[in-house]
Amino acid sequence: MIGDGRLCYGGDWNPEQWPAEVWAEDIDLMRRAQVNLVTVGVFAWSRLEPTPGRYTFDWLDRVLDLSHDGGIRVALATPTASPPPWFSLAHPDALPVTADGVRLHHGSRDTYCAAAPAYREAARRIAGALADRYAHHPALALWHVHNEYGTSCHCEHTARAFRRWLAHRHGTLDALNDAWTTSFWSQHYTDWAQITTPRATQYLANPGQLLDFRRFWSDTLLAAYTEQRDLLRAANPAVPVTTNHVLGDWVPVDHARWAAEVDLVAIDHYPDAVDGGAEEQTALAADLARGWARHGGTPGWLLMESAPNQIHTAGRMHTKEPGRMLRHSLAHVARGSRGAMFFQWRAPVGGAERFHSALVPHAGPDSRVFREAVELGGLLADLAEVDGPVETSIALARDAGSDWALRHPGMPSPRLDHDTEVAAAHRALWRAGYACDVVVPGDRLDGHRLLVLPALYLVRDATAGWVRDHVAAGGHLLVTYLSGVADEHARVRLGGYPGALRDLLGVRVEEFHPLAADDRLPLTGGGTARLWSETVRLAGARAVSTYVGGVLDGLPAVTRHDRGASTIWYVSTRPDDDTHGRLLTQAARVAGVTPTCPGAPPGVEAVRRRRDRASWLFLLNHTDRPQQVPAAGVDLRTGAPVERVRLDPGGVAVLRETAG
């Protein structure tokens, strides 16, 4: 689509921060590293439109021409993530406002309210001007709208937009009052004008209001995106359009809802774990992106930003060990990314991110990082033939609404959220050697033998039906605690938890027993329960494991319910990681699913891509010891056939396997 058959490789290039003599050196170095795509103009608004309506495109003309001459294609950004100072001075009402009513000022980035008419108008104007000028430039490979939509606002523009959105969603105030349970604490609305955004208030806020505000705001940002996209598409329908999303609990975006609106799902990924956790986070991020593309029917996805070097962890930067950048990049490509892009090409001398890592660091090209960048360019060039979906028979559900709702105040435990549970299940599968597809509830399940629902808190009736259909078709199911408790408005389903899935699971949960942070409750069969436990009453299922000691002594912790060809598991707690892995492995075995590469040693990640009768096996050795893997094929780096793969410490291999 965007490519020329090659995997994309490059990063954010900011020539506007450098004198022109550096540009030529940049192009030379890019060619040395086999860079083929650069993102340009992300934060260049104030250099493109220094005063309202006056454009200074000449430097960008030269940048695009220079790129084209150098054989490097451009992802051209609209610069709307950072309005220029003149905009803020002229439109103080378009500056964002916190829930406390503090108006944020210029001086960083993203100092706008996406619901402010003046901002939206200015954003359309600069996007339109770029479209007019560059839509047919031969270097242009991709439009990159905005950057990491991720801010929120509580100003009056936002409140008005929220009320409009609510009227559209709920139709009547009666429906809204019912959805939000406003009969609690005298919050019954009798006029739309009474509704505000969830500003700072005296005590706990209304969960329905909080949930709808997040949905509304994701839709508001999406509208800000689509109106730019439409302008760009109109100028040249042949050029694909996307926007890059970051992941994280602070990001007010339901990524899945955006997937159908982009021509390519793009994510930025910055793991914040130092040890093995960074690799596990990387695998999950890539699986999420692939899942969104699948959900949206989008023809692929791309890692748009990642860090050439440091990992930010607990506020500090941890320098990536040699080879780790390459392995992270390959982990994304193995899971379908159409390349590996970085923030950023060259480290700046100033600005807030002066110590963000770069392919060309402060020390210059005579550096470990740049040498590894050259190596990565070579490897990516060798992988052009790899194609097709990741091979797996396991689906893992992730749902933005469930994550938002579990983070609401007033939950039985403040330590629980959906995304952490998704990550725990994903990590357990990853360590056990299983690949999985991350799906959005309601997505088509075709080859998936096992469906895993980790703390899927919000289950609307249609979702419950989707789960029943999977089981009715012979699929297997594993559900963890806090799933199915609430409906789409975060209202609790009555009669015993987990209301929406109770019958299917063959259990009835009478009470929750949240655990303290350091509590460990033993389970029969080995292992321990953490964070959560429940009074589970059997209603068709049988106990696989029970709690040992305490008030739940002898009561079921994990249950199994066999229905026809299907086996349905319920896990009423968060088991420790090993136990979690054993449970998922057991469920996979019962479902007839095997690991990707059964003989791969621990710490060696294996991912298989398959297209028709061809398949490719990615092997990443995350350990600091040499490893051997019983896999055969043609090594794409050497072109040589191998019968058994020997991996250096931290080494990688990609095999073209004999057609399956």
Add this chain to the structure above:
Amino acid sequence: MIGDGRLCYGGDWNPEQWPAEVWAEDIDLMRRAQVNLVTVGVFAWSRLEPTPGRYTFDWLDRVLDLSHDGGIRVALATPTASPPPWFSLAHPDALPVTADGVRLHHGSRDTYCAAAPAYREAARRIAGALADRYAHHPALALWHVHNEYGTSCHCEHTARAFRRWLAHRHGTLDALNDAWTTSFWSQHYTDWAQITTPRATQYLANPGQLLDFRRFWSDTLLAAYTEQRDLLRAANPAVPVTTNHVLGDWVPVDHARWAAEVDLVAIDHYPDAVDGGAEEQTALAADLARGWARHGGTPGWLLMESAPNQIHTAGRMHTKEPGRMLRHSLAHVARGSRGAMFFQWRAPVGGAERFHSALVPHAGPDSRVFREAVELGGLLADLAEVDGPVETSIALARDAGSDWALRHPGMPSPRLDHDTEVAAAHRALWRAGYACDVVVPGDRLDGHRLLVLPALYLVRDATAGWVRDHVAAGGHLLVTYLSGVADEHARVRLGGYPGALRDLLGVRVEEFHPLAADDRLPLTGGGTARLWSETVRLAGARAVSTYVGGVLDGLPAVTRHDRGASTIWYVSTRPDDDTHGRLLTQAARVAGVTPTCPGAPPGVEAVRRRRDRASWLFLLNHTDRPQQVPAAGVDLRTGAPVERVRLDPGGVAVLRETAG
């Protein structure tokens, strides 16, 4: 008074959150559980007055009629703790403002300023309308004004009211300047208009201003209460009026000052400790409530809210163990509560407190919690005959002002406050098997042999006289550190601490030595000192225990001063709990006071009520083992005489004893 001879049993019932078909089921279930009192309408303002001045009382008519038909009496609330959205939209100036100047918005509860004229007028209007309609309804047993007065404000309405209150309290600016020591840091006021509430300021605030602001605000809330009470009383003087208070350091209320203004002291109690601490907190809360009723000359008190199940601790919910709800309820009744009421009857599907526990939980009546509710109803019915005050000869002083002042910034240690010291002394007595009356300084002391003053920081001259009178009358006294240091304006008394009590104690404290959080300083005779120590100079007293090591090595830690028949103890530190218990036991023995039930094993709580020649003994086994107690009488549950009580793990017994 409110009862019909029976103990009250029931909780908050919110029919406005449910369809009418649930109401009938509710009445049926209440009858099964022997519920006889329900609190109705607490947060129903927006359902009673959906637009200004238009009332929709029909549903409430039906609710009261239904209750009456079911034999269940009603505590009818005025709904003023949560104004409807229309009120906030119409009167933004009546929304509360934080010390930082942030105006809080609608969307939770309690979003009003109690000093705002518009709020007060609207509150009187709805209270008056309820009085007009329901003051003679046969179901009405009690008026329940508002709910948990507990918010504060820093708006201009509040500042104006503060100035009026100060002018009334101090008379002249000279007096105020003197009381607040405004000569420090150039704060001398020359015009009342210069005074504000203690808004956010540059550095440490003025302690006198902070203290008066808390007193003023408590009085402001009280005025908001009394004007509603007067309307309700005028409509039918036969119906008692109260308001329910919550406890906690964030509650801006001097509960003792309110006691004379209610017809029944009502508290809500939610312990936040998980282990034995919850039982100790429960005993203290009940003793506080009984003490306020005694102070106010109020004919009794009632536990108006408690949790049927979960304890909130460190943000998480801890599920109460089986039997614990019953024991907590009985601990209150043993200390004089006229029943046991709960928040709430039925768990809601939505709203901020959707996971607050209920007598009818989400799982419905087929649940442990509801079964325990039925058991509790039966037990309470058996206890109707119990009457009379709690038997004790120890008085423990608690004073809101001392607690407020010790929490001011700029104190020698941030880890100290009066309420924690009161709780420490109360806990030590509880563990040693002694009951006590909590008194307000100045209260009549008749049968009290031992008076305990824990960190009674503010001691006005009259209070010092009250203490001297107790000693002069042969009473015994135990005083702990930080008592008597300051006068009623929180000004330090000079010449050596503890200024107001120095002569009585026979010591002169020259310097404070606050300890670090983890410091432990050994004491002679065993035990350790924590948090605090002092340079104590003997001036009549003798040392009972001295500090070991450090700069205070060999100096007195605990002193004893014998004056006539009285013994006066001074404890210049916070001893560890065991040592604290030994000291109080020693003081009690010297005073001739014995425990309530001398042979009761540790973990079995014993409380005796006595009326004339009859007495009843409550025994609560808080351990998980069976226990035997050497007590004889008639078991009120079985009607059978017992010579020795055998308690199941977690079990309880109430004996009618042979008249004393």
Add this chain to the structure above:
Amino acid sequence: MIGDGRLCYGGDWNPEQWPAEVWAEDIDLMRRAQVNLVTVGVFAWSRLEPTPGRYTFDWLDRVLDLSHDGGIRVALATPTASPPPWFSLAHPDALPVTADGVRLHHGSRDTYCAAAPAYREAARRIAGALADRYAHHPALALWHVHNEYGTSCHCEHTARAFRRWLAHRHGTLDALNDAWTTSFWSQHYTDWAQITTPRATQYLANPGQLLDFRRFWSDTLLAAYTEQRDLLRAANPAVPVTTNHVLGDWVPVDHARWAAEVDLVAIDHYPDAVDGGAEEQTALAADLARGWARHGGTPGWLLMESAPNQIHTAGRMHTKEPGRMLRHSLAHVARGSRGAMFFQWRAPVGGAERFHSALVPHAGPDSRVFREAVELGGLLADLAEVDGPVETSIALARDAGSDWALRHPGMPSPRLDHDTEVAAAHRALWRAGYACDVVVPGDRLDGHRLLVLPALYLVRDATAGWVRDHVAAGGHLLVTYLSGVADEHARVRLGGYPGALRDLLGVRVEEFHPLAADDRLPLTGGGTARLWSETVRLAGARAVSTYVGGVLDGLPAVTRHDRGASTIWYVSTRPDDDTHGRLLTQAARVAGVTPTCPGAPPGVEAVRRRRDRASWLFLLNHTDRPQQVPAAGVDLRTGAPVERVRLDPGGVAVLRETAG
């Protein structure tokens, strides 16, 4: 200068807080303690000008007369650190505003904006009135302008002043845009009016803006000072003028820039460490003050405030052990302080600092503290002859800008700052028995054999030249990590760290490796690295010690570069304290520098003052054991010659040594 040959001794005296009868007792007690200087009027504005323009000087007249009659001289303060309530009511626009936009209110101290015209005008008016009345009073020894300049503001007055300052500093917007790297994140300014103070913003702020705002604000406070000073000087040029500065990372003042504007550098010092740390902090504070006086060409410095007793640590007060006040005072005098002054004379009964310690505590003069105050007065009287600079050959550089810049967000580690590194180096020297001069980069280095640059992050070209000149002249140099990384605008110098000093050090640092808080990385030769490590490439230097294990295994940690007569050390990490001390000792030895008193045992601090051929040795025993020191001379307390000094636990001695 201010003295009469004697060392100053006294403190803040606040007669306005007390009835007149106490004043006479104060004078008597001062005479008993040999107090000879008191600071008067610091926070007396509201008592001197109770309404605008009406002065009530009569009480101050009496206070100065009384002092004069008692033989006690006065440091008369202008009271501008705390405007009266009437000022705040009349000029709400002159109240300070936080970065969040919260306007702070009256009720503490320092509630003004130093950029507000109304404040500046009122401050000049009261200062002028005091100058008119008291400039020739015989008791007047010193003008004490304001108190602890230390507040900041983000109001519109401040923003306007910031823009004016920036225009003056940068000349053109182009220069500002370049200095601040506004090409990053679209912050390019096209009109001065677009610039604000660094108000709360969406994400990371611009480092150039943050740095210039701190410089601007220090200059703004300085202008507020100098305009008062000029008024006072004009009234009587013979009376010296100063202002007292506090130390700490929250103080928005570049102390070095103020030194040339005062007639005497004055500091307030309150150590916040409990154990030996308090002594190390005291030594550093005194060395800083002496360094600023040296930098400004000021004829001396004075400890203007210190605590007679408690040390504030972690929010709590720690009572100073007996003798510690005296040792702290002597540590300052040993380093050149012209006396020892205290906050405060008499402890107040109220106000925010009611528990701040005093020479006359709440307990009155019959107290340990006052007895020690009398002892100190006697000792100071014995030391009148001591004179001359501290003897040392080591210079340690401290630079406010480096500290400010290292605290910016977005640095590789949040745990690093310049002042902590200065303190670590100073502590290591102190423990090893070496005195040092703290210098400002660019200061004259005459007798300094060894120059130490600890994390000197900002190095302008001139500073790099100053370092090169020191080496060229045969001086020795020790540089620690994060030095020389950035230019004066906090822009990173490219090509490898530490850009400005790379060639001199003979190393090229390719990458930073910040460590986690609890990481410990072994070094060859013993010891461990903490907080930070680097990929050091040798380019002329040789490795003295290398990292052991991890990705830096075998790479240089500490290097040595011999150039001509000079030895240049680079320390690429923070070594543990012992290793730090060994490294500095080694560098000192190579430079030919010896400790002050080679035979002094650990824990005994030795400082030598020397004037021409005379010298005095201060010996402070900070241990709790008796100590012997091989030093000879005349003991100034006894007048007796000693051959070997015996120090009691916590004891001190000052010797007049045989002329050198």
